[in-house]
Amino acid sequence: MKPSLTLSLTLAALLALAGCAGTAPAPAGTVVPPARLAQAVQPGVTTKAQLLAEFGATTSIRFDSGVEVWRYLTPGPAGANGEFVVVIDPRGVVAKTRLAPLVYQPQPKK
Amino acid sequence: MISFRFAFPALCALVLASGQALAQASPPVQSVTVAATRDPVDKSYRKMIKGMDRFEREHALAPAATLRFRLLPRLSTARMTGITLRVAGDNVTLPVAVAEDNSFVLPRNEQALREDAAVLANRKTNSMTWRASVRTPGLPDGVRRLGDLRLECKVGMDAGLISNSAPIFGWLSNMLTDTDKVCASPDGNYLFFAERPIYGVTLRAGERSLALPFGMLYAAGDQTAETLPYCDCQVLLDRSYYAPIWDPAWPDDTLVEFDYIDGGSAP
Numbered sequence: 001m002k003p004s005l006t007l008s009l010t011l012a013a014l015l016a017l018a019g020c021a022g023t024a025p026a027p028a029g030t031v032v033p034p035a036r037l038a039q040a041v042q043p044g045v046t047t048k049a050q051l052l053a054e055f056g057a058t059t060s061i062r063f064d065s066g067v068e069v070w071r072y073l074t075p076g077p078a079g080a081n082g083e084f085v086v087v088i089d090p091r092g093v094v095a096k097t098r099l100a101p102l103v104y105q106p107q108p109k110k
Numbered sequence: 111m112i113s114f115r116f117a118f119p120a121l122c123a124l125v126l127a128s129g130q131a132l133a134q135a136s137p138p139v140q141s142v143t144v145a146a147t148r149d150p151v152d153k154s155y156r157k158m159i160k161g162m163d164r165f166e167r168e169h170a171l172a173p174a175a176t177l178r179f180r181l182l183p184r185l186s187t188a189r190m191t192g193i194t195l196r197v198a199g200d201n202v203t204l205p206v207a208v209a210e211d212n213s214f215v216l217p218r219n220e221q222a223l224r225e226d227a228a229v230l231a232n233r234k235t236n237s238m239t240w241r242a243s244v245r246t247p248g249l250p251d252g253v254r255r256l257g258d259l260r261l262e263c264k265v266g267m268d269a270g271l272i273s274n275s276a277p278i279f280g281w282l283s284n285m286l287t288d289t290d291k292v293c294a295s296p297d298g299n300y301l302f303f304a305e306r307p308i309y310g311v312t313l314r315a316g317e318r319s320l321a322l323p324f325g326m327l328y329a330a331g332d333q334t335a336e337t338l339p340y341c342d343c344q345v346l347l348d349r350s351y352y353a354p355i356w357d358p359a360w361p362d363d364t365l366v367e368f369d370y371i372d373g374g375s376a377p
Binding site for chain 1: 320328331345
């Protein structure tokens with residue numbers, strides 16, 4: 001193998017491994033109308049099992065503490081444009097929820 | 111040819127004589143006992159001073175703030191109490207006082223700079239995450255200021271604090287990290303850490319406010335068991351977030367407010 005090709009492949013491998021994987025966007029989640037989410041998801045009451053039964057699996061992350069954060073997408077005029085985030089405590093009960101935009105939109109400078 | 115039978119004793123004598131002569135010519139060496147963990151965390155004093163210089167040059171981002179550096183856990187087994195730090199050069203050693211929150215101020219010392227000293231902790235290399243800590247006083251508890259974060263990024267990058275890669279790839283990290291590019295780019299991905307686990311971050315500047323998306327929390331939410339060991343966020347994932355420090359539309363006085371998983375939000 002020519003030295004330049006070896007170097008290129010090595011560099012490519014190193015680039016793939018170096019650094020946090022922070023540039024790739026988070027995977028998409030299940031799309032659910034916000035009104036349905038607001039009605040069905042009650043902090044302190046709704047369980048993880050109920051969420052799965054009602055809406056199916058979605059993007060989620062589980063921390064060492066046992067807390068999970070799930071993300072549903074909320075529809076907009078041209079596809080999903082918002083998100084509904086659910087915090088599930090280690091017992092499997094919804095603890096908190098919040099709404100947020102799906103992606104960061106740079107603001108017009110004032 | 112000289113017989114080995116005679117040469118070897120002569121050679122030994124010569125070596126011994128040389129050693130004695132050397133010992134007599136050199137002043138007695140003081141023995142110093144240094145308690146240190148093998149393979150300690152070490153940062154470049156020179157680079158950290160460079161970070162401090164950056165703070166001075168760009169202090170306008172956070173005019174009322176002071177600079178400290180801070181140690182955070184990187185492993186679940188990391189012992190974060192009783193940490194000691196020193197600046198260690200060839201001929202100079204400077205103790206560094208570590209506060210209860212594991213923050214510290216690095217002293218300036220010309221000799222340490224000349225000797226390209228290292229900043230050593232009594233902890234193993236992969237056990238801690240290092241960050242700059244720029245804090246404007248008087249903010250509500252748990253609220254950060256965007257200008258402070260902007261300066262933290264610049265200082266942190268110049269100081270060489272980031273260790274988001276396997277050590278074997280350290281040279282590559284140096285090649286790819288440019289402070290101004292990282293801190294001024296939407297893809298810079300400089301990780302910040304809140305004091306406690308979060309589930310929301312909101313920017314607030316005057317009448318404007320914006321909740322940050324899930325994709326800006328938890329290192330973009332796509333860390334895996336394979337990638338996590340190479341991230342500064344290894345045990346801080348639930349506290350980690352990206353801030354739009356690169357977006358000039360948010361002024362430096364923008365407040366960064368957190369919704370904490372364990373209860374409580376910024377006022």
